[in-house]
Amino acid sequence: MKLGIRIVGDIARTMEAETRAGQKAVTAAMRKAGAGLKSAWRAQITGAGLGSRLARTIRSEQYPKGRQSLNAAALVWSKAPVIVGAHDTGPLIRSKNGFWLAIPMPVAGKSSRGGRVTPGAWERRTGMRLRFVYRRTGPSLLVADNVRVSKAGRVRENITRHKDGRVSSRLQGRATAVIFLLVPQVKLPKRLDLARDARAVENALPGMIVANWTETRS
Known part of the structure; x- marks a missing residue:
């Protein structure tokens, strides 16, 4: 074949x-x-x-x-x-310098660019100082003393600045507000x-x- x-x-x-x-x-x-x-x-x-x-x-x-x-x-x-x-x-996110991660609360607002605000930027923007509060259990805190929280959730100093330079504090409505939670690390889901x-x-x-x-x- x-x-x-x-x-x-x-x-x-x-x-x-x-x-x-x-x-x-x-x-x-x-x-x-x-x-x-x-x-x-x-x-x-x-x-x-x-x-x-x-x-x-x-x-x-x-x-x-x-x-x-x-x-x-x-x-x-x-x-x-x-x-x-x-x-x-x-x-797992940790702070670059080995200290705390500052997680802003809603009353902290946004940064000037619309993102998350840092403690330093918040102090510069508001002119108020933050106070550190250590807690043995749970996150530590950065708080602002003698403030008022508006209905819109904004934090304002509870003081009156007079034209002659005097500053007086109002007793009514005075509060301490938690601005940041401080944690050593956070696990992003x-x-x-x-x-x-x-x-x-x-x-x-x-x-x-x-x-x-x-x-x-x-």
């Missing part, structure tokens, strides 16, 4: 067409994978209650830009990697699982490439 092999059509053209089909399929699949992972990560962040602003820091890019390739790749990243990474890993979505996209990628591969005909 004799077997014969005969090539039908131009093999070079066939291979070239198949390569183009592969480039198109891989590029399209990577574009879809990158966009899908970006959407999944954004949904995770908003679903965890971390806000749409942090979710919008998730970006995606495809390479090579402007052309199709069998080596196409997608990059998904965050423009706030430290914050997103912390919520993804749940790290893990609220994200970004690797889970990355694995799902990775597992789906071969099927996405096949689905986008158009059969060529000689």
